[in-house]
């Protein structure tokens with residue numbers, strides 16, 4: 298692959314939380330990695346190792362303390378507010394570890410939201426949102442509010458919201474964390490489909506068998522990349538799923 | 540790609556829908572904000588409606604003179620607040636009966652000239668011991684005065700010229716007096732006592748209706764000559780003049796003014812030492828007087844509205860803090876600053892307008908309850924309704940901008956972490 302297809306490029310990314318005075322937390326201590334277009338990457342690591350911090354930076358939500366982040370060869374630190382908003386809206390679909398749904402809006406409105414900011418006309422976006430919810434098996438729950446849904450169902454609403462705008466990159470922070478293995482697998486099949494359509498997928502997970510859906514596993518420990526390896530047993534896993 | 544007008548409209552509509560959704564999901568807060576606005580607008584509208592109603596009522600009440608009629612009296616009906624003017628007015632000479640007679644004789648442009656003199660605070664008693672409150676007015680009236688006052692006889696008859704000339708003790712009473720003293724009996728032919736004098740009732744006036752809670756029907760009329768005999772001949776009188784036609788009205792006023800200046804020896808160039816008023820000047824002087832009341836009330840209402848605005852800002856600020864996470868989520872999935880800004884401003888505006896509409900509604904109702912009580916036609920102050928609506932929209936924008944700006948500038952990741 299040539300250099301043009303690098304969509305995400307991190308060089309010596311550090312994130313340090315100043316806790317006031319002497320104390321500081323080094324969440325990321327110099328992470329460098331490149332992710333090509335249409336890659337399918339799993340990020341693994343112990344709790345507190347900096348996975349979510351990394352995902353937030355990749356998702357243009359958070360800014361690194363130091364280091365260079367290029368998104369589609371554009372230096373993210375030089376993007377203005379509107380450009381960042383556009384990237385977050387159109388280029389990246391983000392499934393948050395904590396879902397981050399609007400608590401008092403129903404599933405449909407939650408999924409509709411990215412389309413509103415994308416300027417999709419009302420009729421179309423209602424249909425698209427409904428389809429996205431049906432896609433994750435929540436066609437019968439579209440008017441439920443988050444607190445009327447189970448943890449797994451909320452997670453699926455979050456997935457539907459991340460996918461509804463057809464982003465080219467999907468960032469998923471433990472998208473199957475609250476799901477049983479069957480619904481978890483359904484989500485993974487969904488991701489697989491997206492990957493086949495040419496999307497780039499980065500997902501954080503604690504579970505080996507989820508990670509093995511990916512083509513590449515990056516292991517993080519104490520804010521640093523510990524290992525970065527391709528997945529060998531993929532074919533077998535895929536066969537088991539389908 | 541240039542942004543078309545259509546796409547801007549579209550964006551506003553979307554923000555509006557979102558604002559409405561947000562308002563619905565935050566019901567209690569929306570209602571509180573709405574209420575503070577309602578109260579502010581309510582006070583303006585209620586006061587302005589009430590003023591409108593009162594002006595109407597007073598105009599109705601003041602339009603007591605018949606058509607093409609004006610009245611001459613010593614003093615103005617609404618006192619000036621200038622102390623120098625007041626002192627000047629106090630020193631004026633009474634308008635004498637003889638001056639009134641002269642006007643009758645000389646005013647060629649006058650069709651009718653009526654003369655009257657008033658006494659207030661009388662108690663009327665009947666022969667069988669019934670009494671009124673000491674609030675009945677007593678008027679000495681000549682026959683023409685009934686026409687110029689637009690007083691109609693409801694029952695019985697008018698004084699005859701003969702009764703007037705010979706100073707007979709006869710009386711014509713207003714309907715309020717009738718209700719008080721002769722609720723069950725026929726008043727005609729009965730005898731009443733006023734200040735120790737007895738009068739025979741020969742007529743009852745048709746009802747005229749109240750004005751400003753006061754009453755135009757709470758009086759007793761006796762012949763003017765009788766009045767002079769009992770209360771003194773140098774009493775100050777009112778001269779009421781009806782011109783021969785609409786066209787001669789202004790000239791007639793000038794003619795009467797000239798006659799009076801001559802008989803009262805007013806030096807050329809000096810101000811009149813009497814006051815002429817028509818229905819128009821009466822309403823005019825009431826408006827002058829009520830202008831200050833209006834200004835004062837407007838000031839109070841403005842303060843109330845600004846308070847409401849500050850209330851809205853306060854509630855919006857709390858709202859922004861409480862909804863930090865929501866704002867974070869919206870930004871995380873692609874809301875631009877502009878989107879958040881419009882949404883929160885529109886929320887403030889929609890709440891203010893809703894509150895405004897409620898305030899206007901109740902204000903108009905409250906103001907018109909006064910109209911109902913004064914039995915004058917209801918008033919819908921269209922101008923104030925529009926002003927009220929525009930004002931609260933503006934207040935929504937002005938006081939909504941800062942909270943909205945604060946919301947739009949939140950850092951997405953900080954906002955998402957907010958508990």
Ligand SMILES: Nc1ncnc2c1ncn2[C@@H]1O[C@H](COP(=O)(O)OP(=O)(O)OP(=O)(O)O)[C@@H](O)[C@H]1O
Pocket residue numbers: 314322323324342343344345346347348349350351394956
């Ligand atoms: N806002 C913050 N202020 C201070 N420290 C923080 C903040 N956010 C994260 N950290 C610290 O940074 C480190 C990395 O956190 P992060 O959320 O990235 O971990 P993680 O790998 O996602 O863990 P988990 O698997 O439990 O989700 C942790 O030690 C955490 O305490």
Ligand SMILES: [Mg+2]
Pocket residue numbers: 348349350394470
């Ligand atoms: Mg995490």
